[in-house]
Amino acid sequence: MQEPTFLILTALAAQPLHGYGIVQSVIDLSAGEVKLRPGTLYGALDRLADQGLIDVDREEAVEGRLRRYYRLSDDGAAILATEVDRLRKRAETAATQLRQRPGVVPGLSRLAGLHSGLNG
Amino acid sequence: MQEPTFLILTALAAQPLHGYGIVQSVIDLSAGEVKLRPGTLYGALDRLADQGLIDVDREEAVEGRLRRYYRLSDDGAAILATEVDRLRKRAETAATQLRQRPGVVPGLSRLAGLHSGLNG
DNA sequence: CGTCATATATCGGCAACCGAGCTATTGTCG
DNA sequence: CGACAATAGCTCGGTTGCCGATATATGACG
Known part of the structure; x- marks a missing residue:
């Protein structure tokens, strides 16, 4: 699932919204x-x-224009919840990997160890 | 950024890998x-x-076949780190929204309050 | 000898997203 | 009065990233 889709489901989780309301949310x-x-x-x-994953909640006619409200279904809520787990796992996995990243280690050049080093 | 791309960067964060190694990782x-x-x-x-975001680390010839190792660049590590932040934020936002989800509230039917309720 | 695991690479197609444009009303600013 | 922004909905063409099939090649296993 991509970010826009995820955020649409997220917006609808708290309360039913119409299209423009989703954009704002x-x-x-x-x-x-x-x-x-x-x-x-x-x-x-x-x-x-x-x-x-979503259902039409209701349709309101406001000033001649139609407002269609969408609601997160139970299936949608379940899918969103598993997606939350997935994102958390991915984030923690990546953070762990980044901590193991081989970087420039300043103390390991040929000059290290000269001048008695740390344990002099 | 999509999940496959994110996981490729994640795999390369810990150490350089060749294509097939990335798949395994x-x-x-x-x-x-x-x-x-x-x-x-x-x-x-x-x-x-x-x-x-990635660079070719080295190329090894193993049994006639070429193995090309890729390495995460500093830019790639920075992008991955911001993406980790993003995923964490998205996950927490969605979890918060889900907690506010209007569900079936069993105690609010017309029958509630009869038979003295909770404070009888 | 066939098949699987290792290893790399290309190609066509599809699904999701983007950007531009269209319609329409209300309200504000000049 | 006209221009513009905000509210509100929708369509269409194009791009991008991912998928699946396919091709190539070696070594090991049965």
């Missing part, structure tokens, strides 16, 4: 890092509804 | 969840080298 949840494009949003919404 | 690091396909691996390797 994702900006908020990602601290401004992710701004969903229409193509991404509506494509993902159709796809997630097909997969049963 | 990623299986290990992901607890068998991710098995890189050749198309994914070599496509990503070329792309990451173009972006300067």
Whole structure:
């Protein structure tokens, strides 16, 4: 699962939202890092509804325009929860690997050991 | 950044590896969840080298076949570290949202409050 | 001799995302 | 009154990254 899709599910986890509300929520949840494009949003919404991860909650007519609210399904919540686990595992694994990274070790040149070193 | 790319950088963080070694390492690091396909691996390797996130460490000839070892660059390590932060933030944000999820609240039907409830 | 593991690489196709554009209303600023 | 931003929805073409199949080659196992 990609980041935009993940954030759409995340936004819908707390309460049902309509398209534009999702865009606003994702900006908020990602601290401004992710701004969903229409193509991404509506494509993902159709796809997630097909997969049963989200459902249409209700449709409101506000000032002539239609507002379609989406809701996270139980399946969607379960998938999101496993995805959270996955991200945590990936992050911790990568952090561990980075700690083992062979870096420039300043004390190991041929000059090290001269002048009596640490145990002089 | 997608998961396969992230795991390739993760694998290379600890030590330089050749293509097939990366595949093995990623299986290990992901607890068998991710098995890189050749198309994914070599496509990503070329792309990451173009972006300067990895470098060719050395080339060894073992039994007539070439083994090309890749190494994580400083830029690659920095990108991976920011990506770790990102994943952690996304995971915690989603977990928080999931905790706020409106679920079926069993005590709130019209029958609640009858039979004296909790404080009887 | 066939098959599996090791090892590298290419190609076509697909799915998800991006960016631009379109429609429409309300409200603000000049 | 016109321009613009914000709210609200949607379509379409293009790019990117990943997948799966395929090709090549060696050594080991049965």
